Amino acid sequence: MNHITRQINLLKHHLYLFTSNIRTYLVCTLLYLLIRELLSPISGFSQYVQHKPTPFAYVFICNDSIGALILTLGAIALFSSSPFSSKMHGYLLFRTSHKAWNLSLVIYIFIVSSVYVLFCVISSIASFIGSSGITFSTNWGKVWQTLAQTNARYDFEIKIGISEYITAKYTPLRAMVITMFLQYFFVSFLGMISYIGNSIHLNLGTILSVAVSLLDITITNLFPYLWYHISPLSLSRLDVLVGNSVNKAPSLVYAVLFLPILCLALSLYIVYSKTNMQR
Numbered sequence: 136m137n138h139i140t141r142q143i144n145l146l147k148h149h150l151y152l153f154t155s156n157i158r159t160y161l162v163c164t165l166l167y168l169l170i171r172e173l174l175s176p177i178s179g180f181s182q183y184v185q186h187k188p189t190p191f192a193y194v195f196i197c198n199d200s201i202g203a204l205i206l207t208l209g210a211i212a213l214f215s216s217s218p219f220s221s222k223m224h225g226y227l228l229f230r231t232s233h234k235a236w237n238l239s240l241v242i243y244i245f246i247v248s249s250v251y252v253l254f255c256v257i258s259s260i261a262s263f264i265g266s267s268g269i270t271f272s273t274n275w276g277k278v279w280q281t282l283a284q285t286n287a288r289y290d291f292e293i294k295i296g297i298s299e300y301i302t303a304k305y306t307p308l309r310a311m312v313i314t315m316f317l318q319y320f321f322v323s324f325l326g327m328i329s330y331i332g333n334s335i336h337l338n339l340g341t342i343l344s345v346a347v348s349l350l351d352i353t354i355t356n357l358f359p360y361l362w363y364h365i366s367p368l369s370l371s372r373l374d375v376l377v378g379n380s381v382n383k384a385p386s387l388v389y390a391v392l393f394l395p396i397l398c399l400a401l402s403l404y405i406v407y408s409k410t411n412m413q414r
Contacts, residue, residue, distance in 0.1 A: 145239035146246075153247060158216060163254060166209040170255065171262040173202055176293040178267035181278050183291070187268045189276040192259040194310045197318055198372050199295040200352050207348045207368055210251055210322045214244075214329040215341045234406055241402045244326035252319050256311075275302050298374045310373060313387070317371035320394035324367050327401040360384040370394055 153159055174192055181188050196202035263269040270276065275283075282288050282297040301310055325344050332340025351368040354360075361383040363369040370376070370390040378386030385393075 145236060146242055149239060149243040150246070153243075156216065159213065162209055162212045166206070166255070167258045167261075169205055169209075170196065170258045171265075173205070173294050174259065174262045175266070176288075176291050177278070177282070178263060180282070180287060180291045180293065181263075181267035184277065184281065186277040187270040188263055188278040189272045189274065189307060190260045190263070190269055191275065191279065191307045191311055192263070193256045194301065194307075194314045194373070195279070195295055195297050196255075196259060197314050198298050198301060198374055200355055200372075202295045203368060203372060204348060204352060206255055206318075207321075207325070208345075209255075210248075210325050211329065211341060211344045211348065213247065213251065214326045214344070215333075215338075237406050240330060241327070241405055244330065245323055248319055248322040248326060251322055252315055255318075256315065273306075273308055275307050300374045300377070305373065313391075314371070314373060317390055317394060320398050321367050321371040323398050324394065324401065327398065327405060331401070331405060364389070364393075367394060367397065 173196060177188060177192070197206065260269060279297060280302060282293065283299040283302040287293075288297060305313070325348075328347070329340035329344050332343045334340070347366075348368050350362075350366045351372070354362045354366055354369060359382070360375075360379070363375050364385050370385060370393055373387075375384060376387040376390050377384045378389075
C-alpha cells in the first residue's frame with residue numbers, strides 16, 4: 136500500500152510540473168491556431184456548399200504528411216522538457232528507487248499522450264464550431280465525400296489532403312478510433328525516446344524525435360514503401376497501411392501490433408535500465 140501511495144505521489148508531482156509549466160499552454164495555444172489555420176479553407180468550402188462538416192477532421196489531419204508532422208512537432212515540444220526534473224528531484228529520488236521513479240514517468244508519458252491526442256481531436260472540432268459550424272453524424276457527410284472524390288480542394292486552396300481511400304475503406308467512427316489509437320502510441324513513443332535520449336545527453340532525445348518524425352516525409356519523397364515498416368509516424372497514417380504486396384506497404388494489423396509493442400519495449404527499458412538514470 137505504501138508503494139502504491141508513493142507511486143501516486145510521484146505521478147502527482149510530474150502532472151503538477153506539466154500543468155504549471157507555461158510551455159504546456161504555449162504549445163497548446165499554438166497547436167490550436169495551427170489546426171484552425173489548416174481547417175479554415177474547409178470551413179470556407181463548407182459555407183460555399185451550405186453543408187456543415189462532420190467531426191472527423193482529425194482523421195485527415197493525421198493522414199496528411201504535413202498535418203501529421205505539425206501535430207508531431209507539438210508533441211515533441213511538450214516532451215522536450217524531459218527528463219522532467221525539478222528542484223524537488225533530488226529529494227524525491229532520495230526517498231524512492233530509480234525503478235519506482237521511472238515507472239511513474241512511464242505512466243506520466245502515457246497520460247500526457249492521451250491528453251494530447253484528445254486535445255487535438257477537440258481542437259479540430261472546435262475550429263469548425265467557431266466558423267462554419269458542425270453537424271454531429273456517424274456518416275462522412277457531403278463535405279468530406281466531395282473533397283475526397285473531386286478536385287474541389289485545389290479550388291479552395293485546402294492545405295491537407297482528403298483521402299478517397301479512407302472514406303471508401305473505413306466508416307468514420309472506425310477511422311477515428313483507429314487513428315486515435317495509433318496516434319496515442321506514436322505520441323507515447325515520442326515521449327519515451329525523448330526521455331531516454333535527454334537523460335543520456337541534453338537535447339539528444341529531442342533531436343532523435345525530430346529525426347524519427349522526418350523519416351515519414353523522407354520516405355514519401357525518396358524511399359520505397361518498404362521503409363514505411365520502420366517509420367512510426369508513417370504507421371499512424373491510415374492510407375499508408377494498404378498492405379499492398381506489390382509495393383510492400385505495411386498493413387493495418389502490422390501497425391496496430393508494432394506501435395504498442397514498441398512502446399512496451401521502451402517502457403520496460405526505461406523502468407529497468409540503469410543507463411537513463413537522471414543526474
